[in-house]
Amino acid sequence: MTTDPTTPQLMLGHVDIDADHQQFTERLAQLKAASGAAFIQQFGQLTDHLAEHFERENSLMMQSGYPASAEHRGEHNRVLGEMTNFRARVEAGRVRFGRAYALEQLPGWFDLHVSTMDAALVEYLKRSPL
Template identity: 80%
Template sequence: MTSRPIPVPLTLGHTDIDGDHQEFTEWLVRLEAASGAEFIQQFGQLTDHLSHHFERENTLMVQSSYPACTEHRGEHNRVLGEMINFRARVESGRVSFGRAYVLEQLPGWFDLHVTTMDAALVEHLKRSQV
């Protein structure tokens, strides 16, 4: 299994969003090194983190009348749905499925999401002063 390098979070200039991105990358590092039992627990914690992380962004989008809210929220829902499905597999003992997802899929998704969707959101928030 070839893993992608853990992304270095870009600073977009929004304290809460940048903090969530930093925390997400820290979870990826922890999960990469986690043993089977630790991985199961930490995968659940990462899923919970993403739920809160996405909800914060979703709230900011609604508060600021972000024009791309539907698409951005849809991407959050898609990834959170994947995390929930993988969490069920991981908790049933199929750790390799979750590990492959964390190492092979999440880093690339995160880089793309931050540099496109989140960067556009933060620019909108700066203009809206939210």
């Protein structure tokens, strides 16, 4: 798993986006170490963080006129929908489903998303600052 806030490909050179990526990786590490009620609470907090994180990126894309915003937003919506569905399962006591998704699927998705979609967004923002 490359999801480490100090890994160069996760630091893209945009203060707000890099801060969100760092917060995500910290929350994911805390979730990995959590169990029981703490896991349930932290899963919810991670879901809330992603909603806020994605909304900040979506806002940047809208304000800047980013041409690939529909695809990028769609990916945000897909992952947030999955997290929301798993959150409901976790809160209903089916923690194993949420743990497997958050710790086995989400890190790889995040690494790929950052190195492709977010990297392209940051490059666009550097050329066309708000």
